[in-house]
Amino acid sequence: MLCEQCLQKSADMLLTRRSTGTVTRSQLCRTCAEPLVNGIGPDDVTGVTYLAPDIAGELQKLPEQIEVSDASTVQELATALHLKPCQVIGTLMRQEIFAAARDPIDSAAVSLVCSLYGVKMRGAKE
Numbered sequence: 045m046l047c048e049q050c051l052q053k054s055a056d057m058l059l060t061r062r063s064t065g066t067v068t069r070s071q072l073c074r075t076c077a078e079p080l081v082n083g084i085g086p087d088d089v090t091g092v093t094y095l096a097p098d099i100a101g102e103l104q105k106l107p108e109q110i111e112v113s114d115a116s117t118v119q120e121l122a123t124a125l126h127l128k129p130c131q132v133i134g135t136l137m138r139q140e141i142f143a144a145a146r147d148p149i150d151s152a153a154v155s156l157v158c159s160l161y162g163v164k165m166r167g168a169k170e
Contacts, residue, residue: 047073109164
């Protein structure tokens with residue numbers, strides 16, 4: 045789905061805004077959403093949800109934070125992010141990191157994927 049504001053980039057955020065008693069939800073790209081999230085825009089932003097397209101191109105909600113271990117596999121990361129392994133593999137490939145679903149990935153790669161999707165990560169408790 046395209047950004048509702050610029051109609052050029054993919055929407056990857058669902059912005060909930062409240063203005064004069066009216067609540068609106070907009071699917072925006074990060075560029076268009078950034079001024080609103082940082083308080084530059086005229087509306088009161090009440091919620092930001094990061095989205096990722098699923099295989100059919102529909103947007104789905106991502107968790108705000110995930111817990112991962114040091115020896116995470118692509119499959120485990122995908123499950124934690126509520127994504128399909130091929131989506132995580134595609135994201136890794138665009139960053140020139142090549143791994144299969146059952147391959148372990150280091151914490152730097154996990155951190156990179158999480159940051160690209162706007163998800164915070166923390167290490168697993170022992």
